[in-house]
Amino acid sequence: MIPQQNDAPPEPSPLVGRDCLTLAEFSSAETNLLLEEAAKTKFLQRSRISYRPLRGRTLAMVFQKPSNRTRVSFEVGMYQLGGHALYLNPDEIQLGKRETPSDTGRVLARYIDAIMVRTFDHQELEELAAAADVPVINGLSDDHHPCQALADLLTVREEFGELEGVKISYVGDGNNVAHSLAIACALTGAELTIAHPPGHAPGPEVVALAGTLGAAPTLTQDPREAASGARVLYTDVWTSMGQESEAEERRENFVPYRIDEDLISLATEDAIFLHCLPAHRGEEVTAEVIDGPRSRVFDQAENRLHAQKALLYLLLG
Numbered sequence: 001m002i003p004q005q006n007d008a009p010p011e012p013s014p015l016v017g018r019d020c021l022t023l024a025e026f027s028s029a030e031t032n033l034l035l036e037e038a039a040k041t042k043f044l045q046r047s048r049i050s051y052r053p054l055r056g057r058t059l060a061m062v063f064q065k066p067s068n069r070t071r072v073s074f075e076v077g078m079y080q081l082g083g084h085a086l087y088l089n090p091d092e093i094q095l096g097k098r099e100t101p102s103d104t105g106r107v108l109a110r111y112i113d114a115i116m117v118r119t120f121d122h123q124e125l126e127e128l129a130a131a132a133d134v135p136v137i138n139g140l141s142d143d144h145h146p147c148q149a150l151a152d153l154l155t156v157r158e159e160f161g162e163l164e165g166v167k168i169s170y171v172g173d174g175n176n177v178a179h180s181l182a183i184a185c186a187l188t189g190a191e192l193t194i195a196h197p198p199g200h201a202p203g204p205e206v207v208a209l210a211g212t213l214g215a216a217p218t219l220t221q222d223p224r225e226a227a228s229g230a231r232v233l234y235t236d237v238w239t240s241m242g243q244e245s246e247a248e249e250r251r252e253n254f255v256p257y258r259i260d261e262d263l264i265s266l267a268t269e270d271a272i273f274l275h276c277l278p279a280h281r282g283e284e285v286t287a288e289v290i291d292g293p294r295s296r297v298f299d300q301a302e303n304r305l306h307a308q309k310a311l312l313y314l315l316l317g
């Protein structure tokens with residue numbers, strides 16, 4: 001990764017110029033390459049070895065929803081790689097309001113080298129990406145959260161040394177995080193089960209897409225069935241950004257899907273707990289579990305930084 005004297009010139013990245021909207025843009029080999037690069041990036045960062053391949057390059061970060069991890073990890077990651085990130089808050093770009101997403105993408109591509117977008121409607125992101133001739137990265141839409149899934153699998157790989165055949169059970173809403181996890185597991189051979197409340201299954205089109213990429217997740221409405229024998233138990237908030245009007249109904253109907261000590265006791269002895277964060281203790285997870293010895297949620301949050309640095313490096317070349 002760090003060029004040495006007498007090294008052959010580095011191979012160009014096979015991902016240069018590509019978008020990352022759902023992860024399904026990538027093959028299994030490319031997804032594994034991203035994870036491998038993320039592990040190297042983490043090692044360099046931990047070793048305090050400075051590596052700045054993106055000197056002079058810029059990333060626009062368009063936010064239509066709030067964020068801690070995504071904003072900070074992209075901005076810091078770009079800085080650590082030698083580049084610069086520009087934060088554009090919801091009042092500035094106003095995606096789809098002041099001008100079309102397509103015009104936003106075309107204009108930004110005249111100034112900057114890559115665009116990260118966090119928004120509601122996934123279709124707006126697709127429109128922007130189709131018009132922008134620079135890499136566009138989905139920093140979360142209503143339907144997908146691919147950067148989260150890269151960090152999730154990096155965390156699982158670190159824990160168990162492999163992904164192929166590792167049993168991951170996601171318990172909760174069949175939302176953007178569940179969708180991206182399904183695609184990422186299909187691409188890497190991890191075995192995913194999703195236990196969801198009635199009426200909150202993952203989108204059938206995403207389940208079918210995962211099937212074409214490797215394997216569709218197993219779906220159930222029984223959280224105990226999902227937890228039994230799992231090596232990873234994963235959950236997310238019951239009410240995602242943009243669904244606030246459904247919060248009360250969800251708080252009633254999701255209670256059986258809370259991850260507590262009883263549920264996690266059904267998993268393997270070495271099982272870990274993951275959550276993309278932000279978390280609501282006492283709702284989707286108890287404080288005992290998220291703050292307990294099986295929890296890896298802060299490693300997972302840190303891994304957003306390393307996974308996204310690898311992504312930026314490979315897409316920008």
Ligand code: CP
Nearest residue numbers: 067068069070276277
């Ligand atoms: N997990 C995640 O995307 O966190 P933020 O919403 O804080 O960016």
Ligand code: NVA
Nearest residue numbers: 175177236240241277
């Ligand atoms: N599903 C959550 C994830 C937050 C990172 C949401 O969309 O709000």
